[in-house]
Amino acid sequence: xxxxxxxxxxxxxxxxxxxxxxxxxxxxxxxxxxxxxxxxxxxxxxxxxxxxxxxxxxxxxxxxxxxxxxxxxxxxxxxxxxxxxxxxxxxxxxxxxxxxxxxxxxxxxxxxxxxxxxxxxxxxxxxxxxxxxxxxxxxxxxxxxxxxxxxxxxxxxxxxxxxxxxxxxxxxxxxxxxxxxxxxxxxxxxxxxxxxxxxxxxxxxxxxxxxxxxxxxxxxxxxxxxxxxxxxxxxxxxxxxxxxxxxxxxxxxxxxxxxxxxxxxxxxxxxxxxxxxxxxxxxxxxxxxxxxxxxxxxxxxxxxxx
Amino acid sequence: xxxxxxxxxxxxxxxxxxxxxxxxxxxxxxxxxxxxxxxxxxxxxxxxxxxxxxxxxxxxxxxxxxxxxxxxxxxxxxxxxxxxxxxxxxxxxxxxxxxxxxxxxxxxxxxxxxxxxxxxxxxxxxxxxxxxxxxxxxxxxxxxxxxxxxxxxxxxxxxxxxxxxxxxxxxxxxxxxxxxxxxxxxxxxxxxxxxxxxxxxxxxxxxxxxxxxxxxxxxxxxxxxxxxxxxxxxxxxxxxxxxxxxxxxxxxxxxxxxxxxxxxxxxxxxxxxxxxxxxxxxxxxxxxxxxxxxxxxxxxxxxxxx
Numbered sequence: 001x002x003x004x005x006x007x008x009x010x011x012x013x014x015x016x017x018x019x020x021x022x023x024x025x026x027x028x029x030x031x032x033x034x035x036x037x038x039x040x041x042x043x044x045x046x047x048x049x050x051x052x053x054x055x056x057x058x059x060x061x062x063x064x065x066x067x068x069x070x071x072x073x074x075x076x077x078x079x080x081x082x083x084x085x086x087x088x089x090x091x092x093x094x095x096x097x098x099x100x101x102x103x104x105x106x107x108x109x110x111x112x113x114x115x116x117x118x119x120x121x122x123x124x125x126x127x128x129x130x131x132x133x134x135x136x137x138x139x140x141x142x143x144x145x146x147x148x149x150x151x152x153x154x155x156x157x158x159x160x161x162x163x164x165x166x167x168x169x170x171x172x173x174x175x176x177x178x179x180x181x182x183x184x185x186x187x188x189x190x191x192x193x194x195x196x197x198x199x200x201x202x203x204x205x206x207x208x209x210x211x212x213x214x215x216x217x218x219x220x221x222x223x224x225x226x227x228x229x230x231x232x233x234x235x236x237x238x239x240x241x242x243x244x245x246x247x248x249x250x251x252x253x254x255x256x257x258x259x260x261x262x263x264x265x266x267x268x269x270x271x272x273x274x275x276x277x278x279x280x281x282x283x284x285x286x287x288x289x290x291x292x293x294x295x296x297x298x299x300x301x302x303x304x305x306x
Numbered sequence: 307x308x309x310x311x312x313x314x315x316x317x318x319x320x321x322x323x324x325x326x327x328x329x330x331x332x333x334x335x336x337x338x339x340x341x342x343x344x345x346x347x348x349x350x351x352x353x354x355x356x357x358x359x360x361x362x363x364x365x366x367x368x369x370x371x372x373x374x375x376x377x378x379x380x381x382x383x384x385x386x387x388x389x390x391x392x393x394x395x396x397x398x399x400x401x402x403x404x405x406x407x408x409x410x411x412x413x414x415x416x417x418x419x420x421x422x423x424x425x426x427x428x429x430x431x432x433x434x435x436x437x438x439x440x441x442x443x444x445x446x447x448x449x450x451x452x453x454x455x456x457x458x459x460x461x462x463x464x465x466x467x468x469x470x471x472x473x474x475x476x477x478x479x480x481x482x483x484x485x486x487x488x489x490x491x492x493x494x495x496x497x498x499x500x501x502x503x504x505x506x507x508x509x510x511x512x513x514x515x516x517x518x519x520x521x522x523x524x525x526x527x528x529x530x531x532x533x534x535x536x537x538x539x540x541x542x543x544x545x546x547x548x549x550x551x552x553x554x555x556x557x558x559x560x561x562x563x564x565x566x567x568x569x570x571x572x573x574x575x576x577x578x579x580x581x582x583x584x585x586x587x588x589x590x591x592x593x594x595x596x597x598x599x600x601x602x603x604x605x606x607x608x609x610x611x612x
């Protein structure tokens with residue numbers, strides 16, 4: 001009976017150390033050196049090579065190394081009926097929320113304008129704040145926390161999610177109310193899960209429905225955004241600028257037009273990085289629960305695709 | 307009986323309109339055109355010419371146009387025993403707090419680093435966050451709100467004020483505990499009132515007591531900071547950088563060394579700008595209370611100098 005880590009290109013030393021501190025009898029195989037595929041009952045994965053999970057005949061548990069599971073579900077040869085878990089942790093939420101708050105304030109308090117004034121030695125006190133109403137698409141653990149924190153800072157916030165929520169503490173739109181939602185906000189935060197329904201959702205026809213000059217913050221997945229459409233939407237004035245952490249191809253190619261775009265701020269997919277020390281215990285707990293046939297923590301609902 | 311506005315260089319049209327909407331019988335004189343000094347019983351002032359208040363024989367109330375009153379108290383010919391009020395308003399607090407949060411996140415989430423990566427087309431995911439413990443000097447209405455909001459965002463915060471506070475919701479240092487306070491924080495926010503005790507407080511000997519590499523945020527008054535000492539403290543590594551809104555001379559002179567300093571971010575005294583629509587009613591209320599001998603709102607305690 002064995003556990004495997006399949007995360008090509010990642011340094012997983014810290015994960016191995018953490019698991020062995022918790023259980024020094026645990027046998028860990030690390031991709032690409034999977035010596036004994038038959039013995040593997042649980043895997044910890046990040047962007048695994050497609051098809052490899054199908055080669056593990058006794059697999060009983062798939063754990064994502066992050067908050068998202070789209071990198072698992074996108075495998076067309078994913079074995080069926082094996083439970084999948086994701087990571088939910090306070091540090092991940094702290095980082096994601098503060099990244100979004102940083103992006104909102106970067107726009108609201110006009111960091112690019114004041115950087116330009118600084119380089120021009122210019123003193124101009126006019127219009128120090130851009131008035132904002134912030135809409136958050138995706139109202140799970142992360143989106144709800146972003147709404148809560150921005151609201152506590154005194155901002156007007158609105159949520160949008162797939163289904164009607166009762167007793168949600170903020171104005172909330174769902175399903176086919178997308179246009180009403182977009183008409184009320186001028187800063188848009190994408191925190192949706194990536195599913196076939198949400199892929200490419202941020203496209204030109206979507207941007208046309210936004211309030212003119214809406215500011216876009218994408219911290220979900222690169223495949224939510226049709227990148228050429230964002231460039232066009234900025235050119236046409238539908239979107240005034242964007243603060244992006246994720247891209248269709250990562251690392252972002254050296255010649256990508258986003259790099260030098262004056263209205264787009266970029267970071268290299270660092271909004272919220274899984275902290276192994278916080279996440280390893282919940283993964284090990286699921287490994288134990290799987291062996292004992294107990295309910296798993298943070299298991300995803302396959303019917304919703306996330 | 308008359309009311310005067312003395313704010314050289316400021317456009318006060320909006321203030322006049324607001325007062326006349328509230329009371330169209332109100333006689334308002336505007337500096338420099340003070341036609342009838344004997345009739346003036348109340349003044350609204352911002353950086354008045356020193357000595358002018360002494361020329362008003364029937365003055366009974368001095369209202370500051372902002373949150374600070376140092377510009378009033380610094381007049382050596384200030385007439386004695388006349389009540390002074392300042393402005394406290396929610397919008398002022400919202401702006402000040404969000405400015406400080408912007409500055410903290412600018413440092414914590416390393417906006418300058420990611421701007422440099424962007425211009426170099428560089429993808430580097432390492433060390434996305436600078437760990438911070440934030441110390442706020444000055445724990446009045448503004449400082450307390452900053453502590454509350456940063457704490458709600460999940461940050462470690464500590465306050466420092468002139469006197470012992472009971473039942474303060476955060477770790478709190480006062481009086482001669484400054485060195486202990488400084489040893490525990492690596493982001494320092496100055497929100498002190500400007501008094502003879504606090505003028506020049508941010509000097510080289512102060513910076514030497516800070517944790518090495520502390521980040522400075524000054525949103526109080528330019529005269530809190532010995533500007534040449536900040537440059538030296540950055541050079542010596544006591545201070546890693548600064549986010550400044552206020553200066554000893556404003557507008558900041560065109561040839562000031564701060565403009566081109568790579569580790570200093572500047573804004574032109576816009577952290578929190580008095581909103582006449584929010585402030586005029588409390589000033590008019592104090593004018594009425596003064597006439598009726600009722601207690602004033604937001605009157606300063608002269609014994610503390612703020």
